[in-house]
Amino acid sequence: MTERQPLPHAVPGAQPEAVARGYDPSGVRPAASGTAPRPSAQPYPxxxxxxxxxxxxxxxxxxxxxxxxxxxxxxxxxxxxxxxxxxxxxxxxxxxxxxxxxxxxxxxxxxxxxxxxxxxxxxxxxxxxxxxxxxxxxxxxxxxxxxxxxxxxxxxxxxxFLPTLGDLDLHLIREGRHEQLWEALGARPMTHGGTTGTRFAVWAPNARGVRVTGDFCYWDGTGFPMRSLGSSGIWELFVPELGEGARYKFEISCPDGSRVLKADPMARRTELPPATASVITDSHHIWRDQDWLDHRARTAIHEAPLSIYEVHLTSWRPGLSYRELAEQLPAYVKDLGFTHVELMPVAEHPFGGSWGYQVTSYYAPTARLGTPDDFKHLVDSLHRAGIGVIMDWVPAHFPKDEWALANFDGAHVYEHAFRSEHPDWGTLEFDLGRTEVRNFLVANAVYWCEEFHIDGLRVDAVASMLYLDYSREAGDWTPNVYGGREDLDAVAFLQEMNATVYRRCPGVVTIAEESTAWDGVTKPTDTGGLGFGFKWNMGWMHDSLEYMHHEPIHRKYHHNEMTFSMVYAYSENYILPISHDEVVHGKGALVSKMPGDWWQQRASHRAYLGFMWAHPGKQLLFMGQEFAQGTEWSHDHGPDWWLLDETYAAAGDHRGVRDLVRDLNLGYLATPSLWQRDTSPEGFSWIDGNAYEDNTFSFLRYDADGDPLIAISNFSPVVRHAYRIGAPGEGVWTEVLNTDSLRYGGSGVTNPDLVKAEPVPWHGRSHSLLLTLPPLATVWLRPA
Structure with missing residues (x-):
């Protein structure tokens, strides 16, 4: 995209006020005192x-x-x-x-x-x-x-020029119901009154005045004051002949007489951090994913396979742009059989070390990897490869950077006036009870789904939004009108967001990262639920990892940590997450959580994945864990891809685990009993959930036609010969997956022959199977 040169609204060589004050309004560096930037060319003849x-x-x-x-x-x-x-x-x-x-x-x-x-x-x-x-x-x-x-x-x-916003836009904004807010606010190239240019509009309800400034006027906005559009709090100006590529900000006169220079909250493109100016942009991408969207709209995702690969885009393959990622990521994910990728936050954020969870520009994909159209190209490429795209979304809080949302017009606008500080993260909480703030966020959820064809939103830190006393001591919070600790504004916001997204975007799914026992996270809003499609099963994750952390000799004392999830498995629609949060901050990689020597660690890693893929609920795995990376994740260098080099191939260490993940996904996709009735108790039955002395777990999964799959995990390091388990009637079974297979780096203890159910009652069933259980392994069997 060609950047526009500054427009000649100031004399080159003069000393505009912004420069004379000794700073560069783009937020990058101090400007040289007494000098103004001189354009290399003028856009006007x-x-x-x-x-x-x-x-x-x-x-x-x-x-x-x-x-x-x-x-x-x-x-x-x-x-x-x-x-x-x-x-x-x-x-x-x-x-x-x-x-x-x-x-x-x-x-x-x-x-x-x-x-x-x-x-x-x-x-x-x-x-x-x-x-x-x-x-x-x-x-x-x-x-x-x-x-x-x-x-x-x-x-x-x-x-x-007359105002570019009509009465309907202003009415919807005042009502908090402008579901395409990005069409009304921000900087939008357009033709107005027969003239091409850019419309600027910003919500600053407490401002005494607002001016637009940028490189087109040498960062002196004196000549570009905006008009107030009445009680809406919107300020607007159409600047003719100004187009894509120009950098800009809003200079706001605050109620106390001071001035602040702010990036556009609705900016759809930003400068590359650490620069902070907004950039005028328009989309020219031509979508080619209609087949995917049609398929998505007619698919009931709760009854479909959903296997998610979580990715941090800037570190998956460090140095790759959106377009370069589009050449590699879809092929890799498709080869491993995952149905979706989940992208850690993509919206622009100033500090890379936040991994995107401290957002300053909610409507702009990060410029670190390219332009908004480049990001659309990546999503398009994933869709055309048959891969869905879920994106982390962060409506709970935002950072305090003075050039962004905090104290936007000299007063509390986006944040609470009296409860703004988040006690854990040093950030500010959105005032979800304010109509315009709620509209800003609801429209943002719709924006990513409609403009970027995102298939799902994983909503971060939902628990911190739901409770007024979250991480607060007594006296640091005020009960709601009923005397409770529930944040009623947050509840109403989440319900509205979910209802709006599901109504406007067929086939899109929302996912809550909610770590408490809040009732009804995935229940419909018309029955009082929050309306999410899925909830991360944090309880399963913590319990199962705690079990795996123990030496096998001690695991029998923690047996219930692997079975307790089935007590509540159907209270919500669950996703089983082994996410980035579990492999950072000293927690170690997934394989390093396992006890024993390197062979036992890898075997336990494989057995755990086999158990996870068979357990009711969809699954999510963070990058690097698909090949048993031994070090915890670093956002600076990403996965240790070198572990897959030929040097390590002979031992089968890492390639074997990657091959297992591929086979888990392919077997999962081909077996409806593993996903079709995830949210129905009829889809699961314990064979033996109490074999704590043996460290084994065996259960059945059923599809809608009643066709079964047996999964049995042996979390002890010994081979169990002639191990009998109950079977659902007579028939012949075949082993379809064994995590101890030689090709995965295992010891090769398998059940190579067909296994016939014997009329020997066992585990309360009329028939049973006699199996050999490999050490630290999971086995799947299906009727032959």
Whole structure:
């Protein structure tokens, strides 16, 4: 994309106010005092400037000086604190004709070209130029001829245009029901009144005035004050001839008289961090994923396979852009058989070490990897490979960076006035009881699904939103109107977000990271539930990892940690997550959580994955764990891909685990009993959940037609010969997966022959199977 050069609204070499204050408003570095950036080229053509008719003799005849501005209005315009600059600037009827007035700081002269004539405007000082022309009515079209350093430029007058937002937009914003808010606010290239340019609109309800500034005016926004659109709190300005690539921010006059320079909350593109300016952009991507969207819309995801590969895009293959990732990630994920990827937060964030969980620009994909269209290309490529895309979304809190959402217009706008600080993360909590804030976030959820074709939103830190006393001591929180600890505003917000997303975006799923026993997380909103499609099963994750952490000799004392999940398995719709949170901050990688020597660790790792894939609930695995990476994840260098090199292939250490994950996914996809009745108790039955002395677990999974699969895990390091388990009637069974297979790096203890059910009652069943259980392994069997 070609970047636009700065527009000539200030004199190169002069000292604009922003630069004179000693800082660069883009937020990158101090600006050199006494100098202003000089563009290498001008986007407007210079036109010859004819000699004036004579000193004090403007043309056409009858042009006369304008009545001076009211001193108070003049002062407020210069200070950026006027609510209605369009009432003072532009063209309007006046005694004797039409008054033209413009504010062009650092210009040495301004003329107006109208109806084939040219008239010089009188210099009123401080950048104001004005005159009354003898015209019968305000012309539909005119141009300003602005001179800087003896070079004249022809421009449209921003103050000649009607508002770009209509009454319906403003009504929906006031009601908090503008579900496509990004169409109304932010910077949007458009054609308005027959002229191309960019519409700027921002919500700043406490501001005394707002100006748009950027590289197009050398970061001096004096000449671009915005108008207030009444009680909506919206400020708006259409800047003609300004297009994609220009950097901008909003300069806001606060209630206390101070000024702040803020990035656009609705920016759809940003500069590359650590730079902080917003960037004007428009989408040119042509989607080619309609087949995927049609398939998604007609698929009941709770009754479909869902196997998720969690990815941190900037570290999966460090250095790759969105478009380069599109060449590698879909193929890798498809080869391993995962149905979806889950992307850790993609929205722009200033600190890479936050992994994206401290968002400053909720509507902009991070510029670290490319443009918004580049990100669309990645999603499109994944869809065309048959891979769904889930994205982490963070509506619970945001960072305090002074150029972003915090104290946006000098007051608490996006955050709570009295309960803004999050006690754990040093961030601010959204004021979810405020209509416009709720609308900002609900529309943002819709935005990612509609504009970027995202298939699911995994909502981060839901528990921290639901409870007023979350991580707070007594006296640090105020009960709700019923005296309880539930945050009723957060509940209403989550219900509205879920209901809106499901209504507008067919086939999209929402997923809650909710770590408490809140009732009804995945129940419909019309029955009082929060309305999520799935919930992360944090209890299963913590319990099962705790069990695996123990030496096998001690596991019998913790047997219930592996079986307790089935007590509540159908209270919600669950996803079983082994996420990034479990392999950072000293927790170690998944394989390093296992006890014993390296062989036992790998065997336990494989057995655990086999147990996980067979357990009711969808599954999620974080990158690097699919090949038993031994070190915990680092966002600086990502997975240890070198472990898959030929040097390590002979031992089968890491490639074997990767092959197992592939076979787990392929077997999972081909076996409806493993996913079709995940949310129904009829889809599961224990064979023996009490074999604590043996460290074994055996159970049945059933599909909608009653076809079964047997899964049995042996979490002890000994081979169990002639091990009898109950079977669902007569028949012949075959081993379809064994995590101890030689090709996975195991010892090769298998059941190679068909196993016939014997009429020997066992485990309360009329028939039973006699098996050999490999050490530290999981085995799947299906009817032959």
């Amino acid at each position: 210079a036109v010859p400037r004819p000699a004036p008719a004579g000193p004090g003799k403007p043309t056409p005849a009858g042009t006369r000086a304008a009545a001076p501005l009211d001193p108070a209005d003049r002062h407020r315009l210069l200070e950026g604190a006027h609510h209605d600059p369009h009432a003072l600037l532009g063209a309007r009827p006046a005694p004797g004709g039409v008054l033209f007035r413009t504010l062009r700081p650092y210009a040495t002269g301004v003329a107006v070209s109208v109806q084939g004539t040219r008239a010089e405007l009188a210099d009123e000082g401080d950048g104001f130029f004005a005159a009354v022309l003898p015209l019968p009515a305000v012309p539909d079209d005119y141009r300003l001829l602005v001179t800087y350093d003896d070079v004249e430029h022809q421009v449209n007058d921003p103050y000649h």
